[in-house]
Amino acid sequence: DAKTTQPNSMESNEEEPVHLPCNHSTISGTDYIHWYRQLPSQGPEYVIHGLTSNVNNRMASLAIAEDRKSSTLILHRATLRDAAVYYCILRGSGGSNYKLTFGKGTLLTVNP
C-alpha cells in the first residue's frame, strides 16, 4: 500500500483556518487521495477526496500539489466540533487496493 505521512498533532484556534498537510511521495497515477476524520468515540467519517484537481465541499477543501506528492486539507473556519483525528489515505484501483488503509493520522486540537 502507498504510504502517507502526517504530523502527529496540530493545534488551531476557533474560527481560524486550518491547513492539515499530508505527504505521499510514492503515490501512483491511479491513486485517489481520501481524507477521513474521527471524532472522539465515533467511527471515522468521510471528509473529501480528489485525484488531481483541487476539490471543495461543504466540509472542507482539498488542495493537491501539481506533482501529487503532497496534499493539504483545509478547514476554512475551525470550530470546536472539528477537533478530531484526521486521516489522509491513498486509495488505488484494482483488487486489494480498494481497501482504506489508515495510518495514525493527525490529532487536531481546536482552542476556544
Place this chain on the structure above:
Amino acid sequence: EAGVVQSPRYKIIEKKQPVAFWCNPISGHNTLYWYLQNLGQGPELLIRYENEEAVDDSQLPKDRFSAERLKGVDSTLKIQPAELGDSAVYLCASSLGPRDRTEAFFGQGTRLTVV
C-alpha cells in the same frame, strides 16, 4: 436514511470466552468492511466483503476470528476464544462498491474489553 448499525456498543467478557459482533450496513451497499482499532492507532482492516464473498481476509487471524455475511447484507464477526490482547474497538463500514471514488460509511463501533 439509517447509517451503519453495530451492536452491541460495549461488551465485557472474560478471556477464553466467545464473543460476536453484529453489523447492519446501509441498504444497497455491496461492500462491507470489518476493522479493528487499538487505542491511539488508526483502524486496521480485518476483512472486506463484496456481497457474500470475502475478497480480502489476509489480515484476519483465522485461528480465532471468523466472519460471515449471509445473503450479502448483515454480517457477524466472531472471536473464539477471546484473549486479553483482543481488547479494542471493532468497526464495521459499508460502501456502494469497491471503486476508488466511493466513500465508506462507518458505524460507531463495538468496544470490547477482555478481562
